[in-house]
Amino acid sequence: MATPAVATKLLESKYPPVTLFSSSPTYQMACQQLRVVAEAMPDIPADIIERLTIPKRSLVVAVPIRMDDGHVHTFVGFRVQHSLTSGASKGGLRYAPHVDLGEVAALSMWMSWKCGIMNLPFGGAKGGIACDPSLLSVGEKERLTRRFTEEVQTIIGPRTDVMAPDMGTDEQTMAWIYDTYSMKVGYACPEIVTGKPVDLGGCVGRREATGRGVVYCILEALKELDLRPEQSTAVIQGFGNVGSVTSEELVKLGVKIVAVGDRYGAVRDLHGLDIPALVKYAAAHPQKSVVNFPDAEAIDPAELLATPCTILVPAALERVITAENAGKLKCRILAEGANGPTTPDADAILAKTDIYVIPDVLCNAGGVTVSYFEWVQDLQQFMWSEQQVNEKLHELMVASFNKVRKLARDRNLTNRTAALSLGVLKVALEKQKRGLFP
Ligand SMILES: NC(=O)C1=CN([C@@H]2O[C@H](COP(=O)(O)OP(=O)(O)OC[C@H]3O[C@@H](n4cnc5c(N)ncnc54)[C@H](OP(=O)(O)O)[C@@H]3O)[C@@H](O)[C@H]2O)C=CC1
């Protein structure tokens, strides 16, 4: 019987990252996590694990658009569908400067596990365009989105691949995709995207869903640790959709948010930041940033993650908690709003501490869950109330949280390995039952 370290090494030679994607550290990280699952769940057939390291379909497209100054600039866009075993593939579209094929492939794998954990009838996908949306005008963003939609049109569809917002995209982006796709097919097809404006068939509560789901998980963790929200503090990295909604929802429960940071800087107030005022301030700021927020102390963003608090919520980028800073975290709960914020090396360090990790694939699954509700409503042309949406979201998040905790306890696994294992097991089982590798 090989020791765990030796077994991981053997698995590494058996399932190396695929060359096409492997220049991306994020894809390498997703493959490393899959190897940990293969080791923890030896009953999953090796040939299925091998298939799961390789996304089913990846499309790279040139996206030329006329810029406002008259010249034509060609961007590069990606759509990766990791698995269609469980249904249409599902996942966000991200606009960010660092987007590449490997990053999108990793994010698509995580979407497969996330949908599996939540028991949603979807496979995983993700898309992205390498661009800095803060440097584009609204007209440029519209032309970019419409051209990208046309370029990926052959592989998307309400029963094949359904996009949603992610970093740098929003409800307006989804409205443009909806309109472009509908013009092509010749009828209004709201079920082609989720996260649309409510006026266009979007679901009430989708914009807030990821942050709400993060908070539902935090409440379960606080309960288990016998801690109370009113006695807790939080630090939030990223103040976009996920970071700002998580902050607002935590404040409603009495949690004090002591520090918040974004790409441009970070602010701290040990008495608790005025979050509703910070939301208004950031919305009015030219770069939508929290920097220079009055009555708060400016701090070095590098200090943010090491700020003492009960709950730390990374809600921005991948790989921000690494072997270098994992030992410096001073939180009791790490609630991963972002996808992939913690590297496997950092995980090994955290596993030796008493930090309670709520892994991304569980913690931020509220977004895709309400996207599922939106898709179902659009297919049936029957809309739910916000109360129905929130109650159902709460029920599904708590059920999945408990499934993950049970597996972690029963098998003596970390929460991350338990969550990933549940997701991978669901996909693997469906593949086995279908008798082939769709
Ligand atoms: N939206 C959703 O429904 C879901 C999102 N997620 C994940 O949550 C994370 C955030 O997504 P979302 O909130 O939608 O994205 P947004 O674009 O709305 O917000 C991203 C935030 O991250 C900040 N940020 C960017 N770069 C850095 C940096 N280098 N250091 C610190 N902060 C930075 C941005 O700041 P700035 O504006 O200044 O660039 C912004 O505040 C991503 O990992 C995404 O994949 C996961 C599940 C669902």
Ligand SMILES: O=C(O)CCC(=O)C(=O)O
């Ligand atoms: O709502 C969705 O379909 C996907 C959200 C997403 O991209 C994510 O969970 O990372």
